[in-house]
Amino acid sequence: MKEKNKWLWSHRTLANLFVVLVGIAFYLCLSNFDLVRGKVAEVVKIFTPFIAGFALAYLLNLPMRFFERRVFRRFRARRGLAILASYLLAGVVLAVLLGLVLPQLVQSVMALAANVPIYLRNLNELLDFVIDKFHVDEEIVSQLGMTYKEIVQKLTAIVTAAAPQLLNFSVALGSGVVTGLTALISSIYMLAGKDKLIFQLKKVVYALMPTPKAKRFLSVCGHANGVFAGFINGKLIDSAIIGVLCFVCMSLLRMPLALLISAVVGATNVIPFFGPFIGAIPSVMILLIVDPWSALWFCILIILLQQFDGNILGPKILGDSTGLSAIWVLVAIIVGGGLFGFAGMLLGVPAFAVLYSLSSDFIAARLAARGVDAAGEPLQPPQEKTEEERAQ
Incomplete structure (x- = not known):
């Protein structure tokens, strides 16, 4: 009887049972993927402040290591000084961006909103010129878009519908402030105690896994950390450079809304491959209303920037990460x-x-x-x- 029980609960039997259970769980997850994704989204929403704090700590880990190893290496409290210097650096960069970029962005958006009727009138005049010049059927043109009155009515309906949402926006803004403060505090704790946290995680891994597999697992984690850190930091630097280059080129070519469009292009450039096109589509639509010829020149500019980023700048910064x-x-x-x-x-x-x-x-x-x-x-x-x- 003991031999039979020993055979039933052998390591091989337990491993096979575990594989079967994992397979069943995986099949159930795929069969009810929408439900599982909804539940995961609820859990992620609860832990959002800590996830945001981890992301902030992960981004600031590189400058913190630089300050700790190069600037404050002779100080006893070098970790605390390095964390303080990293957050001060991030605060200065954020303040400069908000102080220089945000007012001009708001001004550009307000000017765009105020001059929409003029832009739409100019666009209608351009359409009329194209119809008369090339003898285009008016019915075909009318099917391609809405008239000026229809657009104004749509915008008015959107603003009217959005007005009651101001209260919900204020509540969401207050919740966002609390989430941001929680993320900031948690990121500070993570950076301050990252060595202890890593040691505790390694201890758990070595306790639950055989030593060779534990070393292999930690090696994979180290490789993954190197890939993620190199890719994310490099992509942020690459996107910032592309945004600045776009602003400089648009300013030299005297295109309208240079700062607003450059901010959109730089922000969307963090997405690999599709980023430049995702940012270019709404930018072209805006320029097409403001100045159609600028929209044409902007298309040429964004293609040149994408080629420069994909063939020269990106490989130099990212390498083969x-x-x-x-x-x-x-x-x-x-x-x-x-x-x-x-x-x-x-x-x-x-x-x-x-x-x-x-x-x-x-x-x-x-x-x-x-x-x-x-x-x-x-x-x-x-x-x-x-x-x-x-x-x-």
Whole structure:
């Protein structure tokens, strides 16, 4: 009887049972994906302040390490001074952006809203000129868009419907302030005690897993951290440079709303591959209303910037941080964006890069165990060195 119970509860039996349960759970999750995603969204909403705090601490970890190792390395309280310097640096950058960019953005938006009737009248005059010049059927033109009165009526209806939402906006703003303060405080605690947190996590890993597997798992985590940190920091720097270049070029070409459109282009450029086009579409629509010729020149400018970013600037800053080809980058963006929205489009590429690296290592190990190479040919045994090579 004891032998039978020992066989029933052997490690192999438990492992097989665990695999079966995981497979069943995975099938149920796929069958009820919308329900699972809704429940996950509810849980994520609860932990949003701590997730935002972790993201802030992750972004500020690089400058904190620089201050700790280069500037305050001789001070006893170098960690606290480094954290203070990092947040002061972030605050100064944010204040400069808000002080210089935000007023001009608000001014541009207000000017755009105030001059919408003039812009629409000019657009109607341009359409009339095109109709008379090229003898275009008016019915075809009318089917392509709404008239001036219809647009004004739509805008009025939108403003009227949005007015009762001001109270909800104020409540959401207050909740956002509380969430932001919680995220800020939690990020400070994470940066201050990151060594202790990492040590505790390593202790849990070594306690729950065999030592070789634990070391392998921690090695994978270190690799993933390097990929994510290099990609995110590099992409932020790359997007900031593209935004500045767009502003400079638009200013030199005397295009309207240069700061507003450059901010949109720089913000959307953090999304790989599709970012420049996502920012260019609304920008072209705005310029098409304000100045159609500027919209044409802007299309040429954004194509040149995208080529410069994709072939020169991006590779210089990011290097080969992901190791993915263009097709896999496209797959990662589409799948990540479809599952998790904007965050999935941004983080899908480094996440897929880690999975791609792990699968490549697994396939290489399996091929080596079978004694064949990637082409299916037998592996050549390592050649012994000659006496001359050994002497060298």
